[in-house]
Amino acid sequence: MRQLMIKRWLWVSLWAVLAFISYRSEAESLCPAAIPETANGNLYEELGEGEILHLPSDLVFMRCSLGQTWQNGACIGEADTFTWQEALQISIGYDYADSQNWRLPNVKELSVIAERACVRPAINEEAFPSTPADDFWTSTVSVQTQSGQSANGAWSVAFFNGTTSLRNVERNLHVRLVRTR
Amino acid sequence: MKRETGLCFALYFSSFTIRRKFAMFTRYLFMLLSLLVVCLSISACGGGGASDDAPPSSRQAILVNAGTDISLNELGSAELSGAASGGSGIYTFEWQVPASITIEQASTDSASAIVTAPVVAEETSYTLSLIATDENGQTGQRSITLTVLPVNELPTVVINVNQLENYAPFAFPVNAEVVLDASQSFDLDPQSEEEAPLSYEWQQVAGTFALNGVATNESQLRFMTPVITRAETAQFMLSVRDQEGGVATARQTIEFVGEEGTLAVVDAGTAISVFSGEIVSLFGSVLNDAPNAGPYTFAWEVLNNSGVRVEQQLRETQSWQSQQVDAHFVAPNVAIDQVLSVELSVVDRFGKTVTDTVEITVYPKQKFLINDTGVSTFASSGQLSNIYQSAYPGQDAQYGADALAAANVDIKTGRGDEGFDFTRLNENGDPVDDQVNNNSQQAACLRDNITGLIWELKSSDTNAINYTAQAYTWYQEEDNGNDAGAINESGDSCNLSGTRCNTQAYIDAINALGLCGFSDWRLPNHYELQSIIHYGRAQSPSVDIAYFPNTGSADEYTAQVPLWYWTRQSSADGVSNDIARNAWAIDFANGLDNQLQKTSERKVRLVRAGRGN
Numbered sequence: 001m002r003q004l005m006i007k008r009w010l011w012v013s014l015w016a017v018l019a020f021i022s023y024r025s026e027a028e029s030l031c032p033a034a035i036p037e038t039a040n041g042n043l044y045e046e047l048g049e050g051e052i053l054h055l056p057s058d059l060v061f062m063r064c065s066l067g068q069t070w071q072n073g074a075c076i077g078e079a080d081t082f083t084w085q086e087a088l089q090i091s092i093g094y095d096y097a098d099s100q101n102w103r104l105p106n107v108k109e110l111s112v113i114a115e116r117a118c119v120r121p122a123i124n125e126e127a128f129p130s131t132p133a134d135d136f137w138t139s140t141v142s143v144q145t146q147s148g149q150s151a152n153g154a155w156s157v158a159f160f161n162g163t164t165s166l167r168n169v170e171r172n173l174h175v176r177l178v179r180t181r
Numbered sequence: 182m183k184r185e186t187g188l189c190f191a192l193y194f195s196s197f198t199i200r201r202k203f204a205m206f207t208r209y210l211f212m213l214l215s216l217l218v219v220c221l222s223i224s225a226c227g228g229g230g231a232s233d234d235a236p237p238s239s240r241q242a243i244l245v246n247a248g249t250d251i252s253l254n255e256l257g258s259a260e261l262s263g264a265a266s267g268g269s270g271i272y273t274f275e276w277q278v279p280a281s282i283t284i285e286q287a288s289t290d291s292a293s294a295i296v297t298a299p300v301v302a303e304e305t306s307y308t309l310s311l312i313a314t315d316e317n318g319q320t321g322q323r324s325i326t327l328t329v330l331p332v333n334e335l336p337t338v339v340i341n342v343n344q345l346e347n348y349a350p351f352a353f354p355v356n357a358e359v360v361l362d363a364s365q366s367f368d369l370d371p372q373s374e375e376e377a378p379l380s381y382e383w384q385q386v387a388g389t390f391a392l393n394g395v396a397t398n399e400s401q402l403r404f405m406t407p408v409i410t411r412a413e414t415a416q417f418m419l420s421v422r423d424q425e426g427g428v429a430t431a432r433q434t435i436e437f438v439g440e441e442g443t444l445a446v447v448d449a450g451t452a453i454s455v456f457s458g459e460i461v462s463l464f465g466s467v468l469n470d471a472p473n474a475g476p477y478t479f480a481w482e483v484l485n486n487s488g489v490r491v492e493q494q495l496r497e498t499q500s501w502q503s504q505q506v507d508a509h510f511v512a513p514n515v516a517i518d519q520v521l522s523v524e525l526s527v528v529d530r531f532g533k534t535v536t537d538t539v540e541i542t543v544y545p546k547q548k549f550l551i552n553d554t555g556v557s558t559f560a561s562s563g564q565l566s567n568i569y570q571s572a573y574p575g576q577d578a579q580y581g582a583d584a585l586a587a588a589n590v591d592i593k594t595g596r597g598d599e600g601f602d603f604t605r606l607n608e609n610g611d612p613v614d615d616q617v618n619n620n621s622q623q624a625a626c627l628r629d630n631i632t633g634l635i636w637e638l639k640s641s642d643t644n645a646i647n648y649t650a651q652a653y654t655w656y657q658e659e660d661n662g663n664d665a666g667a668i669n670e671s672g673d674s675c676n677l678s679g680t681r682c683n684t685q686a687y688i689d690a691i692n693a694l695g696l697c698g699f700s701d702w703r704l705p706n707h708y709e710l711q712s713i714i715h716y717g718r719a720q721s722p723s724v725d726i727a728y729f730p731n732t733g734s735a736d737e738y739t740a741q742v743p744l745w746y747w748t749r750q751s752s753a754d755g756v757s758n759d760i761a762r763n764a765w766a767i768d769f770a771n772g773l774d775n776q777l778q779k780t781s782e783r784k785v786r787l788v789r790a791g792r793g794n
Contacts, residue, residue, distance in 0.1 A: 032756040035662040057551045092574045093451035106554050106577040119753045140577040141560035143719045161754040
């Protein structure tokens with residue numbers, strides 16, 4: 001009987017350790033309970049080769065940010081940053097996964113993969129591993145000049161919480177490319 | 182019968198094969214064959230012709246005949262023979278020769294042997310001795326002299342010349358590398374295997390001098406062609422010296438085609454695919470080794486669709502050796518996939534034309550599932566423009582429904598600014614506007630033909646339940662991040678009967694009203710509310726103002742005051758104790774979004790139907 005108790009205690013300890021480990025691994029992104037998901041895994045279909053299809057929009061996104069390398073289901077390396085012009089220029093003819101039709105997503109396209117149930121990063125990390133919780137460029141220029149915004153602003157999506165905001169085009173932001181299926 | 186009455190001495194140069202010691206030269210196995218037969222009648226000499234000057238001693242009862250003295254070229258061979266007499270029984274024969282002499286004797290039963298002369302630098306004499314022994318052990322000896330003459334085969338010169346793509350053999354453009362490669366030259370008779378068999382000396386004997394600073398004593402001559410305008414002939418002479426000082430020379434003539442004959446390298450860019458109505462970015466380039474071949478004339482043309490007009494943009498260039506030739510065109514409206522062959526043609530100042538072609542695949546017009554942004558403006562450095570900017574390629578305005586609308590590719594069910602596609606509905610939910618009759622007065626709701634969403638429209642009537650200036654706290658009993666928000670019990674910011682001016686109360690009132698015949702109105706989520714943002718509008722409001730009137734008041738537009746509209750989405754940012762006190766809202770003055778306190782009073786635009794997300 002005493003041996004059984006010890007065994008149980010061991011089991012409980014093991015589960016506690018496992019639970020702690022899994023908590024630690026999920027702690028990268030904070031997803032408070034009770035907030036509805038907006039871009040969960042059901043909306044995606046894996047295409048292989050580091051591409052993923054967002055079903056509601058029929059858009060194919062790169063799973064890694066530029067600078068990272070898709071390897072065994074993970075995005076390896078540091079995500080690069082680019083000025084807006086660099087981001088546009090690098091997108092044209094970008095050769096990846098047998099396609100040269102990659103482009104910078106516009107502000108509505110990039111916003112559809114924002115997972116508003118999570119922060120830091122506000123994205124589904126299974127679909128888009130190791131996404132920096134930071135600003136990503138869109139292809140959409142800011143046309144409003146009335147509030148002091150001149151043509152040196154472009155829209156970005158901030159994947160720390162999913163918000164859209166204007167950034168000076170000289171800023172260095174991350175890039176995730178998209179293509180139309 | 183051992184005594185030969187006539188000795189026939191056959192001398193012949195055997196065929197011999199020299200295999201170069203370098204493996205790379207094995208295909209140059211070289212065979213020389215010569216045969217010389219000299220028959221000498223020695224009958225005049227009698228049986229002992231060679232022994233006249235040496236009378237046999239008492240112990241030398243054996244008389245030996247070793248033939249006559251012989252002379253050979255180096256590496257030449259001769260057959261030796263001899264005979265013995267005066268002894269008893271059967272003789273055995275043995276040749277004694279210096280170590281450097283190769284001799285092959287098939288059997289000691291016979292004096293027959295083949296002697297091969299060594300390589301010599303000068304005429305050299307060797308003594309060859311034939312010893313005969315009879316059955317009783319008596320011996321006899323006779324010597325002859327082998328004289329070896331040196332022979333130097335001159336080296337054989339082989340020059341290989343590199344050939345450049347797009348040019349004839351031996352023709353070279355300006356600033357090109359020429360490689361005259363004589364490393365396959367060879368010498369048949371090197372003296373030593375330890376030293377290099379050959380040495381080289383190159384010189385230029387005709388044409389614009391091209392060998393400044395060029396190593397001219399190696400087996401390969403590598404140099405860059407000079408920049409000259411007109412074509413000319415250049416000649417190079419190579420002297421190859423072997424170890425014995427023998428020199429062979431050869432000349433190689435090549436053509437410098439000059440700038441007038443130098444071809445530009447034209448690249449029409451990357452093959453991509455687009456949809457009908459989208460703007461195709463073309464990035465061409467010209468590289469030319471000739472620095473003075475410009476200015477060029479450029480022309481882009483779609484070879485298999487004359488209806489497509491390509492506009493090109495030249496970027497400033499520092500040098501005619503590198504020029505970017507950007508261009509763009511609007512993809513034609515096609516019913517099935519069409520592959521366009523787009524050619525970049527470049528003519529230099531000498532009139533030479535070089536072309537390259539890129540294939541652009543155009544797909545039929547696309548069915549969009551999400552709304553485009555409304556932006557048809559291009560940005561360049563600090564400037565906004567309606568014109569494509571090749572230095573900022575791949576902008577929003579280039580793709581999607583807005584681009585199609587700009588290209589008059591009709592994809593719409595209804596109408597709307599840019600790529601937006603709306604149809605107005607009356608109080609019963611029936612469409613009330615069409616292309617002919619813009620019947621906006623009767624509109625109560627608006628259908629988005631792309632997303633399938635049906636939107637509530639706002640009113641400027643201060644007494645209307647949907648009066649635009651009315652504001653509501655966020656209140657939602659489900660999916661609320663553990664905070665339902667604020668009931669706003671004594672609110673006076675709305676026209677609802679009762680005092681609760683919150684979002685749920687407004688939803689309940691509209692559903693009770695059955696707006697446009699529907700009772701499933703709700704707050705939009707973030708994606709839905711963002712879908713109608715018109716990011717292409719330079720002034721407030723950021724929405725298609727013709728189809729969403731009264732998003733704010735005219736005064737609010739002018740004053741650029743925020744026009745925050747609620748979404749149903751609680752914000753995960755700023756959550757404490759698992760309670761989300763903020764919800765997402767979008768400012769229709771400029772399109773920015775934010776997370777606002779649920780207790781704050783904001784505008785509301787309800788939605789229903791749609792495809793979700």
